[in-house]
Amino acid sequence: MALLAALLLLATGQTLPANAAPDNATLELSKVVTGWAENTTVRPGQSFGYTLELSCNNSNFGGCDDAFLLDPIPAGLLLDGDSAAIKVTGSGVATRVRIEAPQTVRVDVINDLGDGKVGMAHGTTITVVVPVRVDPDLAQSASGTPIINTATADATNAPNEEASFPVKPEVPIVTAAVPAKSFDPEGGLASTGVKTTLKAQAANGSNVSVDAITITDPADPTAKPFQHLALTGALDVKLPDGAEHVRVDVMVGGAWVEGTAGPLPAELPDSVTPSDVEGIRLTFLSTDGPDIAPGATGSFDLGLVSRPSIATSGPIVNTIAATVTVGETTSTPGTTTATYTPAAADIPVAATKTFTPDVITAGKQSTVALTATNTSSHTLETLTITEPGSGANPLADTLTFAGWATSGVQWPNGATGLTVTYQVERDGEIVTVTEAADTPNTLPAAPADGRVIGFTATYSGAIVPGAEAKLPFTVSTDAAQAVDLAKHPNDIVVTSVAPGGYAGSTTAADELTTYKRRLDLEVGKKISPSSIVGTAGEDVVVRLTGHLLPFPQSTTEATTVIISDPADVAADAWYDSFAPTRIASTPVPTNATLTVQYFDGTAWHDVEGMVGLTGGVPTVDFPATVRDSALGIRFVYESTDGLAPDTRLAPNLGFELRATATEPFTAANCAAASAAADLVEPADAASPCPTITVSPEGTGPGGGAPVTIDKSWASSTIPQRLLAGTTVTLSWATHRSNLGKVVVSDGAAPSAATLPGSAFNSFDLLSIPAIWPSDDPLIAFDRVARVELYSLSRDAWVAKTGDPCPQGCDGQFPGVTLSDAERADTIGVRLVFEESPTRIDRIQNDPEAPAVGSGVARSLPGQSRPLKLTMRLRDELRKSPSGAPEPVLYSSLLGTRQPGEVPNDAGVTGWTDPTGSPVASDRDEASITVTDVPRPSSSTRPGAAARWPSHRRAPRSRTSGRRPAWCSRRPTPPLRGSTS
Structure with a gap:
């Protein structure tokens, strides 16, 4: 190619460009299908590969510049894959493969030839395999005509080269018809006279033109779809391209009645009634040879109307058949199916x-x-x-x-x-x-x-x-x-x-x-406590409840609800023994008012200051007139909006035992309730009648002590000579009201003279842990007035140094810890309890809280109040019988009983008048036993064994969780003769 260009330039008198190269190289190109001869027969869809071989010759100038190969795939063949499917081989040869439209394979050789040139080096060869397949849709008319594939190779310094290889396609004749069918609409009411249109068509699916296309409906004459759907006679036909005539045949009485072929419009045979038709067959005809080309489609639309039998037919499945004819050959029928669905007239809703x-x-x-x-x-x-x-x-x-x-x-x-x-x-x-x-x-x-x-x-x-x-x-x-x-x-x-x-x-x-509009309610009553001491002024709380029963027991709102105590003011003697003192924490519904009334023996009267109350009513004392003369109290709730069903009312009354009723007796107290509303019959509730027992004066409930105490040690034994700690619990209670002062002590009556028989001869008091309302709920209503220690040196009660009481002990007790000097001198301890001056602030909404002015809080039956003391076993007796130092040993007589047994007593005393004489007292005693500790073999100390653990932790307080102040991580044994 380069040499040819140079000769043309010289012939025309032009000079060769400086960068133009003459044809100084040659290319050699060959193309084959491995193992095949030329014009080998191939069939549609068959795959094979062309093998191309390209060589370069240029011994003097180095190579073939910009060499490339083009292989355009001819019509009738398809490139089988992308560029990755094209395989190129050749030793030391670099190539680039790409596919250019349409179906052209290009392979560039890109070896470095020096002087900025690329191409194919002298003496090198590449082999390229191009995969192809015969077009599956190759027209039958192409059968026998060779398909020639020609490839071209070229370079800028070499003439181009071509190579070809022919194959001969063989396309067999295929005849087929492709039918299609539908109903429009696809269903209708299952009743007579409903119309639909049958739509049928058939295409020439052959690879040759045909003489005729035939559509037969139904394909199976025994199916008889037209026994439920009758022809109306309307027939709309479209001829396929290449056809000029159509013939309509119909089946009547099981036999075909042939029509006459002719141009459109198509018509049924003259002698046939449309409703008698059991099947139909249309044949589209070419009158001048096989001119109906592949893909040409003929169709017809046939009007149908439902017969009476449609009501029970169910879905109608209809299959048609189609064939093509060319010469004497008729194709195998192609079939397709459509379904017409009759539907009941009723539809769901x-x-x-x-x-x-x-x-x-x-x-x-x-x-x-x-x-x-x-x-x-x-x-x-x-x-x-x-x-x-x-x-x-x-x-x-x-x-x-x-x-x-x-x-x-x-x-x-x-x-x-x-x-x-x-x-x-x-x-x-x-x-x-x-x-x-x-x-x-x-x-x-x-x-x-x-x-x-x-x-x-x-x-x-x-x-x-x-x-x-x-x-x-x-x-x-x-x-x-x-x-x-x-x-x-x-x-x-x-x-x-x-x-x-x-x-x-x-x-x-x-x-x-x-x-029906109605009211129903229930009333409840509880007396707390159920047993009291026969002492004038003893406090009692009566808790009343009124409940408008929920719907449907009550079906309307009550405008008035009255809760009365007692149920029968004429027959109840409760008020002869108990005087009403107060309303105790009584809530009032937000849409109601409360008026409190009393019965004086003749009529009901409003209590002064207790008319039209709203919201929460705190504890309020009754006037003296009510206290003295009332024979009944009632609570009148009124609501303009109405109190709804399931409303609960809870009035509470405080009483005190009259001075004329201190003898032992048992009394019942009944309650009643009523409700009313406009246009509704009033409702009354049954009367519950709880009782209260009054015990003899000077006793507690059931005849027990009016104040009680119980003493216990945390354990029944304690080891000697280890400075072991323990806890004493004093569980005390008051079972009557109006005690102005209560003293709880340990021991019960300490003195220097009685010390040898006291636990304080063997134990030191280290601390009194805190008492919170979580430990003792009643302390919230009391205060500790003072803490007193019994001094051995003074032989008298003395105030605790740094006593936080009473200022820091209202409603609680923060606890105290004894100093070293106090521990050495204390042989007894007591706490003085009195009513909290701020009790009213803590009563809140608890009607059973002790009344203001009723003294130290009264314990309920079975309820006790804990007071704990943290104690430590001494190493030596505080005061020995001989006066000389004496160790505290399991074998020593530590009291008045058995060796090693340490007795201890505690007491509780109550006064109504804190400055007068006590009115009640109780004491209790409990012992703890000192046990032996085996002596280490190296011990030379006289007496029982002494072991000093190097890392012993003291027990934690049960109330505070802290170790007692006396505890150190490494306790040191006291010197002999020490009193601490």
């Missing part, structure tokens, strides 16, 4: 009806929710709700239509309009009034004159499948209902209409129950 609430008091209202839903697959023309349905009509009798609800209205999706036809009762006559709405989700107003006793609401438009209508309204009930319980059953009818004669209908029902 859903309805619901609910009353909310469905159980109410006569005179109140309920909301009625109606829904209608298109549950069919059809788009509806109308959806209708009729209220009431075919059953009883409560709207004309026991229920009253009170208007549409203000929310929850919903039109079904697709509805464009709503008409409501009301049935209205006017002056004894029933008239209809129709109103319309065209704004979605609105309802036309009901007639204002007359009573609506029913309605029919019809939505119109294109109401889609799944659309739901919601129609809520309100009904009122008769407040003057005479029967105790009335039921109001009610149903609706929902209907739907869809194009084509489809319709649906269903019903829904619900029942509203109404109760």
Whole structure:
């Protein structure tokens, strides 16, 4: 190529460009299909590969510059894969492969040739395999005509080269018809006279042109689809390209009746009645040879109408057959099927009806929710709700239509309009009034004159499948209902209409129950405590409850509720023995007022200052007049709005034992309650009658002590000579009121003279742990006035140094720790309890809290109050019989009993007058035993063994969780003769 260009330039007198190269190289190109001879036969879809071999010769100038190979794949063949499928081999040869449209393979050789040139080096060869396949859709007319594939190689310094290889396709003749069939519409009502159109077509699926295409319906003559669908005679035919005539044959009475071929329009044979046709066959004909080309399609539309048998036919499955004919050859029939589905005229529709609430008091209202839903697959023309349905009509009798609800209205999706036809009762006559709405989700107003006793609401438009209508309204009930319980059953009818004669209908029902307006209540009463000491002024709390029973026991609101104590003021002697002192923490409902009244033997009177009370009523004392003269107390709750069913009332009364009733006795005290409302019969509650027992004065409940104490050690034994710690618990209680002072002590009566028999001779008191309301709930109502220690050196009670009481001990006790000097000198301890001056602040809403002024808080039966003491076993007796130092040993006489046993007593004493004489006392005793500790073999100390652990932790306090202040991580044994 380069040499040819140079010769042309010289011949025309032009000079060769400086960079132009003469043809100084040659290319050699060959092309074969390995193992095949030229014009080998191939068939559509067959795959094979062309093998191309390219060589470069240029011994003097180095190579073939910019060498490349082009292989355009000819029509009839398809490149089989992308560029990755093209395989190139050659030793030391670099190539680049790409595919250029349309179907052209290009291979560039890109070896470095020096001087900035690339191409194919001298003496090198590449082999390229190009995969192809014969076009599966190769026309039959191409059969026998060779397909020649020619490749070209070129370089800038070499002439181009070509190489070709032919193959010969063999395309067999294929004859086939491709049918298609459908019904339009695909179904209809299962009733006579419903129309549909049968649509059939057939295409020439051959690879050659044909003489004729034939469509036969049904393919199997025994199927007889036309026994349910009759021909109407209407026939719309379209000829395939290349056909000029059509012939229509029909089957009648099991035999084919042939028609006459001719141009359009196509017609049934003259002698045939369309409704007698049992099958049909159309043949499209080319009159001048096989001119109906591949792909040409002929079709016909056939009008059908349902026969009476359609009602029971079920789905009609219809198969057609199609063939093509060329010369004397007719193809195998191709078939296809379509189904016509008759449907019942009834279509589904859903309805619901609910009353909310469905159980109410006569005179109140309920909301009625109606829904209608298109549950069919059809788009509806109308959806209708009729209220009431075919059953009883409560709207004309026991229920009253009170208007549409203000929310929850919903039109079904697709509805464009709503008409409501009301049935209205006017002056004894029933008239209809129709109103319309065209704004979605609105309802036309009901007639204002007359009573609506029913309605029919019809939505119109294109109401889609799944659309739901919601129609809520309100009904009122008769407040003057005479029967105790009335039921109001009610149903609706929902209907739907869809194009084509489809319709649906269903019903829904619900029942509203109404109760006559009535009140019912119960009363409760509790006396706390149930046993008291026969001492004048002893405090008692009476807790009353009144409960308006919930619906349906009570069905309306009470405007007045009265809770009385006692139930019968004429026959009850409670007030002869107990004087009312106060209202104790009595709540009042937010929509009510409370008036407290007392009975003076003649009439009920308002208690001064206790009229029209609201909110929470705290503890309030009664005036002296009420305390002295009342023979009954009652609580009158009044509410304009009404107290609803299930309202609970809880008034509380405080009493004290009169001075004239201190002898032992048992008394019952009954309570009563009543409730009233307008137009309702009053209700009364049964009378509960709890009792209280009064024990003899000077005793506790049941004849026990009015104050009690119980003493216990944390364990029954303690090891000697280890400075072991332990806890003493004093559990004390008061069982009467009006004790102005209570003293709890350990020991009961300490003195220097009695020390040898006291636990304090063997133990040191280290601390008194804190007492919180969580430990002793009653301490919240008391305070510790002072802490006192009994001093051995003074032989008297002394104040605890740094005593936090009383300032820091109101409603609690923060605890105290003894100093070293106090531990060495203390042989007894006591706490003085008195009523908290701020008790009223902590009573809150507890009616059983001790009353202000009733002294140290009284314990309930079975209730005790803990006072804990942290003790440590001494190494030596505080005071020995001989006066000389003596160790505390398991073998020593540590009291008045057995060796090693340490007795200890505690006492509790109560005063009504803190400056007077005590009125009650109790004491208790408990012992702890000192045990032996084996002596280590290296010990030289006299007496029992002594072991000193190097890392012993002291026990934690049970109340504070802290170690006692006396504890160190490494305790050091005291010197002999030490008193600490």
